[in-house]
Amino acid sequence: MKRLYPYLTGGITEDWTDYLLAYQEAGADAIEIGLPFSDPMLDGTTIQQASDRALRRGATVDAILADLAAVRDRITVPLFAMTYANLVFSDGPEVFCRRLAEAGVSGLIVPDVPVDEADGLSAAAEAAGVDLVLLAAPVTPPERLAEIAARSRGFVYAVSVLGTTGERDELAGTAAPLAARIKAVTDLPVLIGFGISRPEHATTAARAGDGVVVASALMRRVLDGATPGELLDDVAALRAAVDQADQEVPADHAHAEVSGDRG
Amino acid sequence: MTVLESMAPPTGGRFGDFGGRYVPESLVPACAALETAFREAWADATFHERLAELRSVYAGRPTALTPATTLSADLGITLMLKREDLAHTGSHKINNVLGQALLAQRMGKTRLIAETGAGQHGVATATAAALFGMRATIYMGERDMARQRLNVFRMELLGAEVIPVTAGSRTLKDATNEAMRGWVAAVEEAHFCLGSTAGPHPYPWLVRQFQRVIGEEARAQAAVQPDVVVACVGGGSNAAGTFAGFADTRARLVGVEAAGGAAMTHGRPGIVHGYRSMLLQDDQGQILEAESISAGLDYPGIGPEHAHLGATGRAEYATVTDDEAVAALGRLARAEGIICALESAHAVAWVLRAAGTPELPAGSTVLLTLSGRGDKDMATLAGVTE
Numbered sequence: 001m002k003r004l005y006p007y008l009t010g011g012i013t014e015d016w017t018d019y020l021l022a023y024q025e026a027g028a029d030a031i032e033i034g035l036p037f038s039d040p041m042l043d044g045t046t047i048q049q050a051s052d053r054a055l056r057r058g059a060t061v062d063a064i065l066a067d068l069a070a071v072r073d074r075i076t077v078p079l080f081a082m083t084y085a086n087l088v089f090s091d092g093p094e095v096f097c098r099r100l101a102e103a104g105v106s107g108l109i110v111p112d113v114p115v116d117e118a119d120g121l122s123a124a125a126e127a128a129g130v131d132l133v134l135l136a137a138p139v140t141p142p143e144r145l146a147e148i149a150a151r152s153r154g155f156v157y158a159v160s161v162l163g164t165t166g167e168r169d170e171l172a173g174t175a176a177p178l179a180a181r182i183k184a185v186t187d188l189p190v191l192i193g194f195g196i197s198r199p200e201h202a203t204t205a206a207r208a209g210d211g212v213v214v215a216s217a218l219m220r221r222v223l224d225g226a227t228p229g230e231l232l233d234d235v236a237a238l239r240a241a242v243d244q245a246d247q248e249v250p251a252d253h254a255h256a257e258v259s260g261d262r263g
Numbered sequence: 264m265t266v267l268e269s270m271a272p273p274t275g276g277r278f279g280d281f282g283g284r285y286v287p288e289s290l291v292p293a294c295a296a297l298e299t300a301f302r303e304a305w306a307d308a309t310f311h312e313r314l315a316e317l318r319s320v321y322a323g324r325p326t327a328l329t330p331a332t333t334l335s336a337d338l339g340i341t342l343m344l345k346r347e348d349l350a351h352t353g354s355h356k357i358n359n360v361l362g363q364a365l366l367a368q369r370m371g372k373t374r375l376i377a378e379t380g381a382g383q384h385g386v387a388t389a390t391a392a393a394l395f396g397m398r399a400t401i402y403m404g405e406r407d408m409a410r411q412r413l414n415v416f417r418m419e420l421l422g423a424e425v426i427p428v429t430a431g432s433r434t435l436k437d438a439t440n441e442a443m444r445g446w447v448a449a450v451e452e453a454h455f456c457l458g459s460t461a462g463p464h465p466y467p468w469l470v471r472q473f474q475r476v477i478g479e480e481a482r483a484q485a486a487v488q489p490d491v492v493v494a495c496v497g498g499g500s501n502a503a504g505t506f507a508g509f510a511d512t513r514a515r516l517v518g519v520e521a522a523g524g525a526a527m528t529h530g531r532p533g534i535v536h537g538y539r540s541m542l543l544q545d546d547q548g549q550i551l552e553a554e555s556i557s558a559g560l561d562y563p564g565i566g567p568e569h570a571h572l573g574a575t576g577r578a579e580y581a582t583v584t585d586d587e588a589v590a591a592l593g594r595l596a597r598a599e600g601i602i603c604a605l606e607s608a609h610a611v612a613w614v615l616r617a618a619g620t621p622e623l624p625a626g627s628t629v630l631l632t633l634s635g636r637g638d639k640d641m642a643t644l645a646g647v648t649e
Contacts, residue, residue: 038549039436039535041443042287048430060547085285085534090548112285112534137289139450148288162289163448 003211004202004242005191006218006235007032007082009050010067011059015228017071022228024077026235032109032213033068035061035083042111044166046216049223061087061096065103072104080107080133080154088113093121097128107131107154115148122151135159136182138174149186156182158209160194167216168195176208183209199241206245214238270471270503270510270568276464279574281567284463286537290443293450298465300370305472310365317361318476321394322351324358326477328484328630333598338618339625343489345481345632347501348603354635355477355501356387356458362473364391367454374398374453378442380407380435380497381559381606382414383635384458389423391456399423400453402442406433407558414639432552435497435562439536459498460566463537467566471503478508481630489630491623493517495609496580497524497559499566501634506578514630516578518569519613521560521588524553527573527580530563540567556585556643557605559635587612589647592637604635605643 006023010016010033023031036051036059043051061083068079081100088096088110100108108130113121115134125132131154136145139162149156160175161168175192182190192205193213205212221234276284284294304310318324326349331342347355367375375392377399379385385401392399401418405427408415418425426445431437439462446455460467460474482488492509494502496518506516520528526541533542535550543551543563555561572578583591588605591612596602603611610631617623637644 038431039440041440041536042289042447044444052430055549062547086542086544086550087548089534089539090544111287112537114284114286114288114291116291117283117285135288137287137291139292140288141292144291159287159289162450164444 002206002242002246003029003189003191004239005030005032005080005211005213006238007034007213007215009034009036009047009054009219010064011036011054011057012050012222017067018228019222019231020071021074022232023235024075026232027239028077028235029211030078030080032080032082032215033064033105035064035081035087037084037087040084042164044164044216046167046220046223047165050219053223061099065099068103068105075104078107079105080109081105082109085110085112088121093124094127097124097130100130101128105130107133109133109135109157111135115144115151118151125153133157136178138162138178145181146185149182149188152188155189155191156186157213158182158190158192160192160196160205163194165194165216167197167220171195171201171204175205179209199237202238202241203245206242212242270507273464273468278467278568278571280532281538281540281570282464282467283539284537285534285539286463287447289447290450290463294463294465296370297366300366301465301469304366304369313365314362318358322357322361323349324476325480325484326350328481331599334595337598338615340618340623341487341628342614343485343630344601345477345505345630347477348601348607348633348636352383352387352390353638354383354387354604355474355504356384357390358476358504359458359470359473359500360384360387360391360456363454363456364395364397367397367456368395370454372452372454374400374449375456376400376442376446376449376453377402377456377458378435378438379403379458380438380561381557381604382407382411382418382639383559385423385425386414386417386421388456389418389421392423393421400445401425402428402438402445404428404433404435404438407435407438410643411558411639412642434553434558436550436552443536459500460503460568461498461536461538461564467538467568470500471507471568474500474504475507477501477504477632478506481505481632482508485630487628488512489514490627491515491517491629493519493610493613493629494632495519495560495606495634496565496569497521497562497606498564499569501632503566503568505632506572510577516572517613518578518580519609520580520582521553521555521557521609522582522584523555524560524562525582526563526565527569528582535564538567540570541565556647557588557609559604559606560609581613583609583612587616589644591615592644601633602637603633604637605640607633607635
């Protein structure tokens with residue numbers, strides 16, 4: 001089955017965990033929780049604004065994890081934390097990963113720790129029972145892609161486009177070929193993220209990979225004041241779009257289409 | 264060890280515990296390609312010939328080593344000034360930019376992306392882009408654009424596009440984030456012409472190699488070898504280039520930070536902008552905003568090689584306040600007829616404060632790098648002294 005991993009910036013509002021519960025109720029297979037950082041190098045305007053708003057509210061890693069612990073009994077889907085290296089290494093990766101595990105977070109995505117810098121973090125994550133998800137990009141050469149796929153845990157994150165997070169009118173043409181390249185070297189699920197802005201993008205991307213991560217399109221709604229109930233509808237629409245990829249495209253057709261794009 | 268080999272290339276992209284390549288996967292191949300291109304170029308005599316020619320016929324090198332006779336007499340020391348303010352575009356930034364533009368051309372890139380604080384690196388990049396027939400996109404914090412308007416005008420006159428950065432403190436830190444985002448989106452056609460000894464490997468090393476001409480010239484020019492070598496430090500490129508010429512001597516190396524941007528003095532190890540070094544940050548790991556009158560030193564980090572030189576004790580780092588820097592700029596101007604940049608004035612202020620104390624005993628010989636000229640700071644100074 002194709003997967004849907006929606007993203008939420010932790011601590012964005014006082015009742016931010018209500019959005020988590022709404023995502024879950026709408027059919028998220030897992031949820032990515034952003035731990036806001038002052039200098040989010042790989043994020044576009046929307047996630048930058050969401051991070052700034054959360055930080056201005058006084059959101060900290062401790063506070064976000066405490067909020068999570070409070071709703072832990074009601075969360076049944078896996079949670080992945082997404083943040084930047086400085087927060088992870090501030091007290092050391094061992095301490096950080098242990099804190100994640102204690103709060104019920106089972107995965108970690110750190111976009112500014114590429115595979116070459118991941119040794120210490122990778123060991124710390126494994127010791128804590130946390131999946132360290134690695135990212136692959138359209139410019140990643142084949143040998144390196146194989147190493148990323150081999151060392152990633154949980155899933156492989158396919159960065160669909162050369163660019164930051166953020167909404168785009170079209171799904172990047174680089175998304176499907178990258179997903180195909182990753183799928184050729186791993187049995188892990190391949191999730192496509194960056195610029196999945198509309199349900200039709202989600203359908204197309206889910207066809208090429210095993211599912212999608214959607215962040216900016218949802219966070220823009222949250223920034224604009226949409227309620228957890230309204231986000232539930234948004235995520236439900238994405239759920240339907242992702243499921244459509246499952247139903248309408250036989251596997252061999254998807255493969256042919258991807259091969260065509262590669263050529 | 265020869266002068267050229269002093270301060271070796273980093274092993275595995277690291278200077279001791281500092282440095283590294285903490286960048287998104289999208290940028291890793293570009294960093295690796297740049298490292299390869301730089302290693303090849305640095306081993307290529309033709310590259311060095313072209314760089315040497317540009318330095319001499321275009322940038323005005325070698326820059327003078329000026330004895331500061333009045334201040335020397337007043338302070339009871341021998342003070343020599345390495346005059347990067349005399350280089351084309353008005354600061355040492357041109358040394359690095361000419362090297363990187365040659366590299367970019369070698370790699371077939373058609374566009375330069377740069378971050379800038381005081382605007383000196385932005386002007387140098389815009390200049391090199393004009394010279395090499397490339398496009399230039401310069402990211403600059405909105406606050407810095409306001410206080411360095413002259414440099415914004417210069418960049419635009421040179422044909423560069425200056426993009427205002429409105430996030431965070433609207434200074435160099437945020438401009439660097441935005442430049443890196445811009446690079447991610449244009450990595451195939453653009454070269455990120457990073458202006459300091461910061462950022463992911465190979466930048467801290469590459470920029471130092473292009474700046475070491477400062478220290479090597481100064482060493483050859485000095486009639487008497489200095490006891491103390493001093494330079495201002497933000498990201499740290501003029502200091503790293505100066506220190507490289509004296510690392511294998513017995514000279515004390517002193518880097519002078521702005522009190523409000525003193526990553527070495529008040530920071531702790533952390534990771535930002537692709538490298539691990541000393542950083543101003545809170546106890547949670549959020550990066551703090553620096554606060555200095557000097558836009559070029561208004562930065563919460565410091566190059567990883569400086570963090571290493573500090574950790575090993577080879578170099579020492581001191582701080583100077585805004586007021587001390589402003590006073591030093593005026594005193595140098597009246598004593599020697601040289602109006603230096605506010606950044607460089609921090610190094611001057613340290614000498615003024617330390618001379619005659621155990622930190623800098625009477626009779627010492629001091630070599631000080633004046634990283635740039637002060638034209639860009641006249642509006643700021645007029646505001647301060649009114």
